[in-house]
Amino acid sequence: MTSLDQMQRDLDALGRQGRRRALRPIAGVDFSSNDYLGLARAPALRDAASNALARGVALGSGGSRLLRGNDGEHIALEAEAAAHFGSQAALFVGSGYAANTLLLATLPQRGDLVLYDALIHASTHEGMRLGRAEFRAFAHNDPAAAQDAIAAWRKQGGTGHVWIAVESLYSMDGDRAPLAAFDALAQREGAMLLIDEAHATGVYGAQGRGLADGMDRQAHAIVIRTCGKALGCEGALILCAAPVREFLINRARGFIFSTAPSPLIAAVVRASLMLLSGGQARQDRLHRLIDHAGRAWSAIGIDPSGSAIQPVVLGDAGRAMDMAHALQQRGYDIRGIRPPSVPEGGARLRITLTLNITEQQVTDLAACLKDLL
Numbered sequence: 001m002t003s004l005d006q007m008q009r010d011l012d013a014l015g016r017q018g019r020r021r022a023l024r025p026i027a028g029v030d031f032s033s034n035d036y037l038g039l040a041r042a043p044a045l046r047d048a049a050s051n052a053l054a055r056g057v058a059l060g061s062g063g064s065r066l067l068r069g070n071d072g073e074h075i076a077l078e079a080e081a082a083a084h085f086g087s088q089a090a091l092f093v094g095s096g097y098a099a100n101t102l103l104l105a106t107l108p109q110r111g112d113l114v115l116y117d118a119l120i121h122a123s124t125h126e127g128m129r130l131g132r133a134e135f136r137a138f139a140h141n142d143p144a145a146a147q148d149a150i151a152a153w154r155k156q157g158g159t160g161h162v163w164i165a166v167e168s169l170y171s172m173d174g175d176r177a178p179l180a181a182f183d184a185l186a187q188r189e190g191a192m193l194l195i196d197e198a199h200a201t202g203v204y205g206a207q208g209r210g211l212a213d214g215m216d217r218q219a220h221a222i223v224i225r226t227c228g229k230a231l232g233c234e235g236a237l238i239l240c241a242a243p244v245r246e247f248l249i250n251r252a253r254g255f256i257f258s259t260a261p262s263p264l265i266a267a268v269v270r271a272s273l274m275l276l277s278g279g280q281a282r283q284d285r286l287h288r289l290i291d292h293a294g295r296a297w298s299a300i301g302i303d304p305s306g307s308a309i310q311p312v313v314l315g316d317a318g319r320a321m322d323m324a325h326a327l328q329q330r331g332y333d334i335r336g337i338r339p340p341s342v343p344e345g346g347a348r349l350r351i352t353l354t355l356n357i358t359e360q361q362v363t364d365l366a367a368c369l370k371d372l373l
């Protein structure tokens with residue numbers, strides 16, 4: 001059997017399990033993007049891109065940041081981000097996936113322990129696999145379980161540094177982490193705390209500084225702020241202490257051996273941060289929409305998550321995909337999420353709220369869901 005035959009077999013098996021993925025053109029009302037503030041197509045960001053082009057900003061960086069690729073736009077963005085979020089330093093990389101992967105692959109050393117929330121994003125897993133430290137999961141959103149895991153590791157002779165990896169708002173459940181408790185734990189244990197703010201940056205906090213607002217400035221915290229969600233663009237900012245940035249520049253293979261992100265994109269991300277500084281109006285509108293949706297979900301027996309990510313857990317993967325299909329037929333862009341993206345038995349619809357939709361569309365969707373459920 002050739003490799004291609006083997007691939008075909010695997011794909012067929014995925015198909016039989018109802019798990020085969022496929023790319024489809026965009027269609028239907030947007031209840032699935034992470035463009036929370038509706039910035040991806042906003043005139044303000046289009047203008048920022050046109051202006052950047054007009055002043056000669058390059059489309060491509062032409063090389064690694066350590067070679068010819070260190071464009072003034074990257075430097076300006078990092079200075080703006082550090083000032084905006086109050087951190088000592090910032091490093092811009094191509095995506096949130098790259099950020100988590102290179103952080104976990106680079107920072108924890110042999111003899112260290114990485115403790116991660118059981119529901120942490122795949123990119124963190126990728127980094128831990130590439131890294132040198134031991135890694136162990138703790139129960140979702142449970143700082144006491146993390147504390148116990150540290151104690152058990154120390155008892156077994158663990159002497160290295162401890163790293164704790166959490167998200168501030170979980171991408172498939174829309175629930176928040178008890179960040180203050182994790183922060184206190186990290187301080188008590190002398191641990192480093194990695195906070196992935198992918199779904200909170202721009203959505204929460206004064207000027208969109210997220211649920212970890214204020215933590216970026218702490219030396220033991222490293223905050224990952226992706227730019228492809230509420231910021232409407234792409235890439236990710238790592239907010240950290242200056243030595244962490246220096247260490248990454250010197251040691252992170254995913255940074256060193258990769259072409260720097262587009263300077264044009266860096267310019268647009270900077271404009272997006274300036275929009276966040278300019279006022280809360282978009283954030284306030286999004287939160288009114290979340291409140292409206294919460295009432296609509298409650299009225300049809302769905303427990304509101306209280307955030308822009310609303311799961312409707314159906315359990316069975318086939319049922320979730322059938323339900324998503326039925327909603328798509330009615331003009332809604334809602335996707336079914338199956339294992340391994342969520343735990344076994346946790347297949348669901350993932351509904352997101354963005355400024356690309358109206359309260360009326362949420363009301364209509366709730367009526368449709370009620371019929372189908």
Ligand SMILES: Cc1ncc(COP(=O)(O)O)c(C=O)c1O
Nearest residue numbers: 095096097121171196198226228
């Ligand atoms: C929690 C979380 N972290 C990281 C990522 C990856 O970010 P990016 O899409 O910028 O690669 C995502 C989403 O895709 C995410 O949901």
